[in-house]
Amino acid sequence: MKLARKLLLIDRRIIFLLVLAGAVIPILFPIGLAVQVSPPVRAVFQRVEALRPGQTLLLSFDYGPSDGPELDPMADAILRHCHKRGVKVVGLSLFPLGGVDMAFARLRQLATELGARDGEDWVNLGYKDGGQAAMKAMGDNLALVFPVDANGVPVGEIPLMRAVRNYNDVGLAVSLATSVLGEWWINLVNAQFGVDVAVGTTAVSAPKYYAFMEAKQAVGVIGGMKGASEYEELVAEAYPDLAGLSRTATVGMDVQSIVHLVILFFILFGNAMFLATRRTRQEA
């Protein structure tokens, strides 16, 4: 049992090295495991699919760089889906710690990739402080909260915004949220204004949104990198010409699979050693 005790006190740098190996090896040698789509992600996809060309999707970038690896692929997949279907995208951010820059990067990159026109197919309204207050005021008039877009152009001069006055002109609102903002979109924008809301969030935050989804207050939930990879899969299935584009989340799932296995191994192994030492103590 000395061995078990020694293993319980293993140097944590060895654990770090194994996690590092679990992260690096699948990047160098991809496994390409198939992704199975879960009902909450399929529900979001189907709701976007149900939007008619020319309808508007409000995409709120409510996250910062720390959550980019999980939420950027979601933004990319949704934007590809919208641009491909001719759904107009109004991007904005209510998250102070870099949300506006995440919006800048994603909207610009995806528009370049699919040839979508700034001001006609999509617009970036920028960041506004105030959270719930801003959400509530947008229900009356978007221009009240965002009088100019992120480039300083008055919204009245933006062709896309002439048809979007408030939530009545929005087919679906999607919040890519890392904080409580996702909940606010649901319990304020959905509950008070009746707008369909879908949430994309980190894997850690996803469980709380299931309650809203089951209550039909949220259309669906895209949870973590797994959810993003499922959305990528659905877009690739529905639009084969987009299948060749980069699928960051799908590639990342190999890494996540192996790192999960490494962590599971440590949990189970640690408990086996713990039980072995406890039994020895009891016998003694």
Added chain:
Amino acid sequence: MKKQVPILLAVVASLCPVVGFLLPQPWVDEWMNRRLDEWMVIIASFALVLGVVSVVQVNLHKVRRRSRGWGFSLALLLSLGIMSAFGLFGGQGERADGSLHPFTWVFQFAFSPLQATMFSLLAFYVASASYRAFRVRNVEASLLLVGAVLIMIGRIPLGQAIHPLVPQIAEWIMQFPNTAAQRGIIIGAALGAAAMSIRVMVGIERPYLGKS
């Protein structure tokens, strides 16, 4: 007067949205909903300024007194000053020639990688902590462990490769036991928030005066 005026303002301001919600009259909607929403956005922006002032004061004090870790405070103040200057006077996003404004450049090539690095370190610490601390000491901990293992396997493609039922079990856990627990937490928190709001409305709770 120092106490009464803020309390009166807080009570009136907190009752306005309630009255606005319950009385569907145009003038009520105009004054108690639209105007108040505009004010809230403006006040929230001032709160941000207040936060910056507070951060500057605290860290400036540390630097002046050469308190422990004052170097970090200096770095914070310099970063705050430089990024504020870039943001206020240098523009944001891309220039017409496709190059990035300084604020966006620093955000993209310094802030983003640093934040991503901090967050990715979690994987290493989670692995180490779960090895040392996640123990089946009792029935509750054992149930937690079983749930965690099923979710962790079910939420990766490998779970599907092991058996098609694994992701379905994970989804069932998320849909039913998880949803039940989450509803309890959400309803409890909402009731707590409602009770707290009523206490603020009637002036029992006065956090804006610096004490309850």
